[in-house]
């Protein structure tokens with residue numbers, strides 16, 4: 001048990017991951033140069049990173065570079081081919097539902113209300129009053145007060161994401177993984193959700209590992225932005241974003257420069 005202040009600290013040391021492709025992959029070997037040398041696909045190439053406890057880290061990178069893979073390894077759902085990952089100073093050996101919870105857009109259970117969905121995470125508690133009190137606390141944090149008895153289909157897309165967020169938070173994870181959680185939401189809802197995550201993070205100070213394709217989303221939210229290269233992924237950029245919220249790119253030249261730098265790293269030369 002870690003009682004220190006570093007429970008959400010993540011240390012990634014020389015992490016590499018390669019996947020062994022099965023025989024059927026040979027057929028596409030000519031079309032896919034990654035496989036032409038054989039059946040191995042190197043995805044992560046000696047990654048070194050360190051995230052502090054309570055940091056909101058955004059991971060950016062081109063599609064297929066290994067963002068989900070790296071998150072899955074930190075969460076213990078996949079494993080390194082070489083190198084290692086430590087959370088709270090201990091090597092990750094498998095998933096830990098006690099202090100790590102992976103939040104994806106996996107959906108709420110449609111036959112349960114918001115309250116029942118959020119209470120799902122508290123199955124290990126027995127005191128009904130306690131369970132309801134705690135669920136309510138997080139329903140309030142994500143601003144769904146008044147919608148406790150609604151079913152998922154009665155909520156908007158953004159509200160559904162917030163209910164999922166409450167369900168993850170109620171477990172009190174040390175590290176929260178969010179893998180493109182706003183995919184499919186409209187632009188205005190995304191803006192609102194960014195703000196909600198930043199507010200929630202300021203309130204709870206959990207380590208959040210947030211994966212996105214959206215550069216502005218990363219820069220408007222993160223304490224740290226990590227940019228991965230094309231596969232096999234190396235760390236192209238790892239910067240602390242020490243700007244207060246809310247962030248306005250256009251009125252802060254330093255932030256605007258940083259933004260241009262990230263666009264350049266990702267191969268985009270005209271950031272609008």
Ligand SMILES: Nc1ncnc2c1ncn2[C@@H]1O[C@H](COP(=O)(O)OP(=O)(O)OP(=O)(O)O)[C@@H](O)[C@H]1O
Pocket residue numbers: 019020041043061062063064065066067068069070231
């Ligand atoms: N279990 C697996 N077996 C074989 N190959 C895999 C496996 N998981 C991932 N890969 C491969 O690893 C590469 C990286 O996948 P990953 O899902 O981590 O990318 P990503 O950066 O999250 O992409 P996206 O932005 O599209 O979500 C892909 O080429 C994928 O095909």
Ligand SMILES: [Mg+2]
Pocket residue numbers: 067068069179
């Ligand atoms: Mg992914």
